[in-house]
Amino acid sequence: MSSTFYIPAVNIMGEGALNDAIKQIKNLGFKQALIVSDPGMTSLGMVAKVDSLLKEQGVNSLIYDGVQPNPTIDNVNAGLEVLHTHQCDCVISLGGGSVHDCAKGIALVATNGGHISDYEGVDVSNKPQRPLICINTTAGTASEMTRFCIITDQERHIKMAIVDQNVTPILSVNDPMLMTGMPASLTAATGMDALTHAIEAYVSIAADPITDACAIKAIELIRDNLREAVRDGANMEAREKMAYAQFLAGMAFNNASLGYVHAMAHQLGGFYDFPHGVCNAVLLPHVQRYNSQVAAPRLKDIGKALGADVTGLNDQAGANAAIVAIVQLSQDVNIPSGLSELGAKEDDFSTLASNAMKDACGFTNPIQPTHEDVMGIFKAAM
Secondary structure (H helix, E strand, O other): OOOOOOOOOEEEEOOOHHHHHHHHHHHOOOOEEEEEOOHHHHHOOHHHHHHHHHHHOOOEEEEEOOOOOOOEHHHHHHHHHHHHHHOOOEEEEEEOHHHHHHHHHHHHHHHHOOOHHHHOEEOOOOOOOOOEEEEEOOOOOOHHHOOEEEEEEOOOOEEEEEEOHHHOOOEEEEOHHHOOOOOHHHHHHHHHHHHHHHHHHHHOOOOOHHHHHHHHHHHHHHHHHHHHHHHOOOOHHHHHHHHHHHHHHHHHHHHHOOOHHHHHHHHHHHHHOOOHHHHHHHHHHHHHHHHHHHHHHHHHHHHHHOOOOOOOOOHHHHHHHHHHHHHHHHHHOOOOOOHHHHOOOHHHHHHHHHHHOOOHHHHHOOOOOOHHHHHHHHHHOO
16 A cells, blocks of 8 residues: 655754755745744744844745734634735744644635635645745644644634645754743643654554654654753753654654544643643553553553663553653653643533544544543543
8 A cells, every 4th residue: 555755845954954944945936924923932032033034035024923822713814814915925934833833724725715624634625835934943743844733713612633735834944043942841841742743653553664763763862852851951962852853753643643642632722722732741641551452562662762671571561661651751841740730620521522533633543432432531631
């Protein structure tokens, strides 16, 4: 059976990547860019810096910096209005996953028309999006290089999963110098998000040798560098290694897709507006414990990559060792211990479970749970 491997055409990594990317944008011939970002990036002066660098290369830019932590349909519509008003010929996202997802929504509707909710699901669009360049400032979501776009529908209280080859950026930029300002809590949450991507891709029913290699290497890099990146945000080696780790994890899940950690986390984010990476981190060991019914050999591999001694262990014992290692890493970087700490309520679990079972990310989970199973995982994660 054939498979297709998705990745942006150009990916610039390492210290100094931002300056190289600005020159690349000029060489692509763009004249009028829409910069999509958030208030935090504006207050840090990063939006103004990118705007200035673009102007030095003869590229004008307009700014939409109203993206929320869980980007909404309203955010997409507001950015789209700026793009159309000023006839922007490309979109540049500056920030983390929320900003990139919002920019993808803007760029997709700009060429395909309609409403962003029209594109919920897998490969619904007909046309390539407006050219998108993603400048990343966090090490976790990998949204800067994937075909995934997650937008909150506030009326339905859900996160829409848009999985579409036409939202793949044409250029991704990972400069660790832009990540040094991340607070420890965000470094931890995004790092655990990257770990979730790698693990879900490795146990996915759509995994292949390429995604396996990317996932395992990502897990090893996270094992060796996340704790240090959280402890000392100025450690450039740890920051750069985490940038590579999240990118490798992105390569893995961009092609093998994800599983029920994300399917469930999306509902927590859409319903309560909880932070995505934290939701993933809390749910990850509980979903993998459920998956170990059928994926124990793969989880044993993950345990080894996380540093557990699985020598001589049978598959189930190796899977248990992986879950212990996941929980330990989560504790070491100060992730909340359960959903109750975040404010989730058991009365909502039936609705959350129903919505999770419709999420496209769950289709490649190694085992398809029942509604009762999903509710049980939510309860276990309290």
